[in-house]
Amino acid sequence: MKEHPEGGTAAALLADPRIRRRLPTAGTALGAGLAVWLLGGWRLGLTVAVLVVIGDVVRRSRKTSSVTAWQKSSAAERRTEKQLKSLQRNGYVVLHARAVPRDDDGVSDGRIDHLVIGPSGVYAIDSEKWDKRLPVRTMSHLKLFHGPFNKKDRLDEARWEAQQASSILAARCGFEVPVQPSVAIYGPSIPWKVMRVRDVDVYAGNRARAYLRRRPKILTEGDVERIFEAAQQALPPKYPD
Structure with missing residues (x-):
């Protein structure tokens, strides 16, 4: 045949x-x-x-993303991920969708959307897509509102996850690793560049890259590499392939 x-x-x-x-x-x-x-x-x-x-x-x-679970529905995470890619040339490394312990009250979903490690420090960024029809405002740097809705839970979640990452990384590295929580908001207009509310930096989603630029250097190349390796080992992917 x-x-x-x-x-x-x-x-x-x-x-x-x-x-x-x-x-x-x-x-x-x-x-x-x-x-x-x-x-x-x-x-x-x-x-x-x-x-x-x-x-x-x-x-x-x-719709392209390094995290399979984000390819269909999580447009906010994909947009932030795309912005952060360009920071690699400045010595930054990024881990997406990393798992951290949940809190006892169920505030956190146990996931850091974007863990950024670079010369200026370590950052936990939470990407949010909110209704663009409702305004965003703050009250005395203590409260964040989206229309009539108090977004305290989103701030508490971001802060909790950053604290967990900080503790875990410090234990691995043998030195303090402060992790700054932040929320990148897509949809509504944000009437400020960066506002710290309840110890969480809040800004418009399209400013995620600018938020990290032009900051003083506090970590050496060796520090960045050491923290990155510790994060890879101690903070596993939330959505394993």
Whole structure:
């Protein structure tokens, strides 16, 4: 019996999940291009097909994340993750979705969205997506409101998680490791750059990168590496692959 390598190659390609995910896009692009070609010529048809493919690539890139659990629904976390990538050239390293102990009152979900370690220190960033129709305001640096809703629980959660990370990392490293909690808010307008409320830094989500820039250096390269290694070992991924 003759072998048919072409058939085997086609089967292998179809078995590849990356190829299967792109088949609907290819079909849509081909269909749209063919329809426009019949009506307006092959050049216009080809242009439409290319635009369909480009649109799909852009859409998929917005959903790309190193944390599988974030790829479908957690747009806020993905947006912060994307901003933090550019800080690597400045000596920062980032761990996403790391597990910490829950508190007895159930305030914390036991997850730090983004643990950032760099020359200026260690930061626990919580990414939040809030209703953009409601204003955000503070009261004497002690209370945070989103419309009529007191967001004390979000501040308590961020502070608790940072404290847990600080204690765990200090035990591993053998020296104090302060971890500054912060909340990056997407959706509503934030009428300040950075405001510290109940010891938690609060700012607009699109300022996450700027929040970490232009700070005084307090950690050496060796400190950053040591803390990063300790965090990798002591703060496991919240969503193991």
